[in-house]
Amino acid sequence: MQTAESVGVTGETLLLRLSRFGPLGPEEREVLRQCFGAVRHEPPHSELLVAGRPSAGPTVILSGIACRFTLLRNGKRQITSYLLPGDICEFRFLTNSIIEQGVRSLSAATCVTIPQVRLTDACERYPNLVKALLQAAAAQEAVTREWLISLGQRSAVERMAHLLCELYCRLKIVGLVNGMSFHLPLTQSELGESMGLSTVHVNRTLQELRRNGLIETRDKTVHIIDFAALSGRAMFDPAYLGTHAVQ
Amino acid sequence: MQTAESVGVTGETLLLRLSRFGPLGPEEREVLRQCFGAVRHEPPHSELLVAGRPSAGPTVILSGIACRFTLLRNGKRQITSYLLPGDICEFRFLTNSIIEQGVRSLSAATCVTIPQVRLTDACERYPNLVKALLQAAAAQEAVTREWLISLGQRSAVERMAHLLCELYCRLKIVGLVNGMSFHLPLTQSELGESMGLSTVHVNRTLQELRRNGLIETRDKTVHIIDFAALSGRAMFDPAYLGTHAVQ
């Protein structure tokens, strides 16, 4: 266990994210920082949040990738969102509640829980904080909604292209892209569980994107060769990510 | 234009819904009622909310069915949720915002907009109101998430069965079922746009459900013959609808 302080730079990611959604003054930023609980370092594939348990408060991903998911009776799993650094796992901070969906790390990850009481206290004193949090929640909802649209209307290739565009943009916001490349420690099977495709088909879909000169993949790193073409193929419009949400 | 009063019973639907999510005293109920703006009566297929415009405040469906949807560049439309009486179209009431998705009536419908300022005022004085509204928003989110799961993991038959179970349960909550039957003024094409299926396949899917003795349909009325079998087929678990959310 470490304190939030010892995490250094990574702890800033949440603030970076939230600042996009409203003017957080230095005071509010400091207050939020004070709310942080103990930082957890988790290996890949560990349960960060268990569905059905009471929520201890919002949990923020500081590094690594996690996913929110639901298990079906037939054993299938649907990943309903990827949680990147700066993303918040559970948003229900104004009302006590049960965790509705499990969250698991997909890579090694660090996260920090913000104890409910501390946050609600802070929110009472700093209304801007509530606003920023609600906006952040809305942004995550928009991503989920776009997945729904992908699953409903886009073909496998379009879906995969869209997902890659989304991840590129989201990672870029938190400074985790390197030119047109980003590290994506997911298996093809996990990609399939999120996009409603079989592993085999994910494989062939990625091959097609490569064959068309849109992307390259190597060592879990995705390189987007032609973003314009990729986003065109995906009918990707970054507006929903709220990149311009800064007012 | 009519006042909320003249709508009579229907205006209660929202209160009925919200009361499930927390103890709303008579005072809070009255306050909320006071917030209602003018009631609009809309014919089928009219735009209730236009994407891209600034939101005037939460809009509540009082009668009829509407849908939230997104148009893709290729002309396809994905319906992302059905809005039933008591449902709230736009939830962004604490922060000014742009409407992200259009909302159209699918049948004749009445709705009422709650002007933003009035509501935020009321919320400041009655924190329980905020809680109830946030819980209602969470409930709607849960439905959307379940659609994502359907589109990702369920077959056409399972999806359709799941949707029918969902609609039955949601309509039951607001008292709009008649035994095991409910009125569902949607076309098969609209059903397809929500479940990511072609119209033709929706037709065949419904036929299969009928052939298996799970449902009957007649005059836009769905009769569920064997709910247990239907929900089994759909892997439907009503828990996500928050039927037990009353604390």
Place this chain on the structure above:
DNA sequence: CGCTTACTTGACATTCTTCAACCGCAGTGG
């Protein structure tokens, strides 16, 4: 009556899944 819209049907094409096998690589234990 003629039009339009929704529903239905059949034949066929496409997309995606399933099954089974194989490859390469990293870790592990002898």
Place this chain on the structure above:
DNA sequence: CCACTGCGGTTGAAGAATGTCAAGTAAGCG
């Protein structure tokens, strides 16, 4: 150091699920 193992990725072949096209029917409506 090497065989063994397991996981992730890749491939081919076959089949199931779903989409598309085209035509026809039925009901509602001006």
